[in-house]
Amino acid sequence: MIYVMIPEAGCTIRVDLCRNLILMYTENKITSCENCARCWTNFSQLSQEELDLINRNRYEASFKPSEIIIKQGSPSSNAIFLVSGLAKVYMEGYSGKNLILNLAEPSTLLAGPGVHVNSRYCYSVAALTQVQACFINFDVIRKVIASNPGFAAGFIEDLSDKALRLHQKMLNLTQKKMHGRLAEALLYFADNIFRSDEFEMVLSRQELGEMTNMAKESVVRIIGEFENEHIIHATPRSVKILDRDKLNVISEKG
Amino acid sequence: MIYVMIPEAGCTIRVDLCRNLILMYTENKITSCENCARCWTNFSQLSQEELDLINRNRYEASFKPSEIIIKQGSPSSNAIFLVSGLAKVYMEGYSGKNLILNLAEPSTLLAGPGVHVNSRYCYSVAALTQVQACFINFDVIRKVIASNPGFAAGFIEDLSDKALRLHQKMLNLTQKKMHGRLAEALLYFADNIFRSDEFEMVLSRQELGEMTNMAKESVVRIIGEFENEHIIHATPRSVKILDRDKLNVISEKG
DNA sequence: CTTTGATATTGATATAGATCAAAAATCAAT
DNA sequence: ATTGATTTTTGATCTATATCAATATCAAAG
Numbered sequence: 355m356i357y358v359m360i361p362e363a364g365c366t367i368r369v370d371l372c373r374n375l376i377l378m379y380t381e382n383k384i385t386s387c388e389n390c391a392r393c394w395t396n397f398s399q400l401s402q403e404e405l406d407l408i409n410r411n412r413y414e415a416s417f418k419p420s421e422i423i424i425k426q427g428s429p430s431s432n433a434i435f436l437v438s439g440l441a442k443v444y445m446e447g448y449s450g451k452n453l454i455l456n457l458a459e460p461s462t463l464l465a466g467p468g469v470h471v472n473s474r475y476c477y478s479v480a481a482l483t484q485v486q487a488c489f490i491n492f493d494v495i496r497k498v499i500a501s502n503p504g505f506a507a508g509f510i511e512d513l514s515d516k517a518l519r520l521h522q523k524m525l526n527l528t529q530k531k532m533h534g535r536l537a538e539a540l541l542y543f544a545d546n547i548f549r550s551d552e553f554e555m556v557l558s559r560q561e562l563g564e565m566t567n568m569a570k571e572s573v574v575r576i577i578g579e580f581e582n583e584h585i586i587h588a589t590p591r592s593v594k595i596l597d598r599d600k601l602n603v604i605s606e607k608g
Numbered sequence: 609m610i611y612v613m614i615p616e617a618g619c620t621i622r623v624d625l626c627r628n629l630i631l632m633y634t635e636n637k638i639t640s641c642e643n644c645a646r647c648w649t650n651f652s653q654l655s656q657e658e659l660d661l662i663n664r665n666r667y668e669a670s671f672k673p674s675e676i677i678i679k680q681g682s683p684s685s686n687a688i689f690l691v692s693g694l695a696k697v698y699m700e701g702y703s704g705k706n707l708i709l710n711l712a713e714p715s716t717l718l719a720g721p722g723v724h725v726n727s728r729y730c731y732s733v734a735a736l737t738q739v740q741a742c743f744i745n746f747d748v749i750r751k752v753i754a755s756n757p758g759f760a761a762g763f764i765e766d767l768s769d770k771a772l773r774l775h776q777k778m779l780n781l782t783q784k785k786m787h788g789r790l791a792e793a794l795l796y797f798a799d800n801i802f803r804s805d806e807f808e809m810v811l812s813r814q815e816l817g818e819m820t821n822m823a824k825e826s827v828v829r830i831i832g833e834f835e836n837e838h839i840i841h842a843t844p845r846s847v848k849i850l851d852r853d854k855l856n857v858i859s860e861k862g
Numbered sequence: 863c864t865t866t867g868a869t870a871t872t873g874a875t876a877t878a879g880a881t882c883a884a885a886a887a888t889c890a891a892t
Numbered sequence: 893a894t895t896g897a898t899t900t901t902t903g904a905t906c907t908a909t910a911t912c913a914a915t916a917t918c919a920a921a922g
Contacts, residue, residue, distance in 0.1 A: 506753065871917085
């Protein structure tokens with residue numbers, strides 16, 4: 355494991371977990387939105403003037419693991435970007451049961467569709483690692499949307515992309531059974547978050563259950579089965595995918 | 609039941625089922641988009657010029673019950689509006705199992721988020737009654753989005769609203785149990801589609817199951833229970849809600 | 863080190879809900 | 893009306909998965 359000290363954040367972080375931050379940090383690009391086009395592809399649509407506007411209306415905050423960045427139901431006045439770190443995006447359901455929708459990494463916009471409808475966040479977001487987040491007032495974003503059609507189109511694309519994933523997740527959760535759902539979650543981590551077949555397991559078994567809609571005990575049991583069949587090697591805090599093909603089949607066959 | 613003959617469509621339709629069509633028909637408003645602002649609120653954002661553009665690039669088609677209007681996976685080149693009739697919006701899942709997302713009535717935009725991402729429809733739509741539909745080429749819509757910020761904002765709102773509902777449905781399907789899910793579906797028909805506590809059941813028990821993610825036999829059994837408890841009165845083709853309060857409680861308590 | 867609180871694991875049991883199979887009802891078409 | 897084809901209903905089983913309870917593990921704090 356390679357660690358690096360980040361003086362501004364007052365902490366040490368694992369390099370493999372925080373690629374983006376390292377990248378930005380080493381390139382000294384955290385100072386302003388102008389340099390943050392890499393944050394969200396869509397920001398590259400903006401003119402200098404518009405970037406300035408946004409830059410004047412944003413502020414940063416940092417969060418420790420488990421701290422809540424967005425609270426479901428609260429008024430949504432800001433669009434939020436992670437600058438660094440990992441967070442879980444989840445809905446608070448009935449009788450305290452959560453449903454983890456996905457993980458958020460840097461360069462994704464966090465706001466939720468509620469922003470454009472009832473000005474309430476429709477999901478919560480909580481930090482999994484140390485997180486640096488950037489808050490941009492939504493009135494400003496709306497202003498830019500109104501004046502920059504390209505940006506608006508990018509926004510539509512972003513919303514659509516998320517909706518599409520949600521549709522897919524809906525099918526997965528309702529039609530696959532446990533093995534398939536868990537296999538898919540593991541592949542999600544490997545492919546979409548860590549881009550490696552060996553990764554740190556940032557979620558507890560309980561949370562893994564909230565993500566795949568199953569009881570934590572079932573998570574444990576199925577992980578055990580996967581291990582017996584030499585499909586993965588797992589500890590409570592790490593996973594290594596040994597037989598990606600098999601895992602794919604399980605994920606697809608449900 | 610009041611029926612009315614629609615010469616152009618070559619059919620007779622039930623008045624209570626086709627409010628919008630009757631309204632438009634009697635007001636002679638089907639001829640062009642200009643008159644169709646009522647179709648989709650967002651169209652009222654358009655200038656005369658833009659309306660003309662859309663009007664020149666649209667065509668209508670009619671569908672008989674059970675005919676497919678949109679096929680999941682096929683290239684999405686059109687935005688579609690129902691002019692009249694009712695349709696079911698559903699995803700085709702694994703091993704032929706469908707998931708009905710919602711019903712579509714006139715004045716809703718049908719296209720799906722796939723349009724803005726991979727140009728594929730991410731769901732199918734099939735007519736439940738006789739349906740008149742209006743197809744608008746998506747390139748044209750995109751052009752208008754690019755030139756009219758208000759329209760773009762309306763589009764974003766529409767997408768967001770749908771995403772929000774999807775989030776809600778996700779929670780419902782994963783966290784409520786059968787009774788709650790079925791109660792909710794019945795209230796959906798009463799409140800969102802028919803706006804009456806007595807309505808024609810346009811879905812078969814099988815389809816009702818596809819909508820609430822349960823087996824058709826379970827649908828039958830639970831409808832039976834609801835009848836025994838005098839919460840609803842149901843026949844295979846009709847439902848009357850007798851005790852809305854109880855149904856609400858069941859829907860919320862899961 | 864020990865203690866402690868959280869999390870993970872394991873085994874036993876309970877249950878919601880699916881599946882299967884057969885009968886009954888409904889509907890469409892002669 | 894009569895037939896044949898769907899759809900609905902019912903009852904009997906089966907199974908995936910949750911729940912419960914007990915134990916083991918681990919990391920942090922004293």
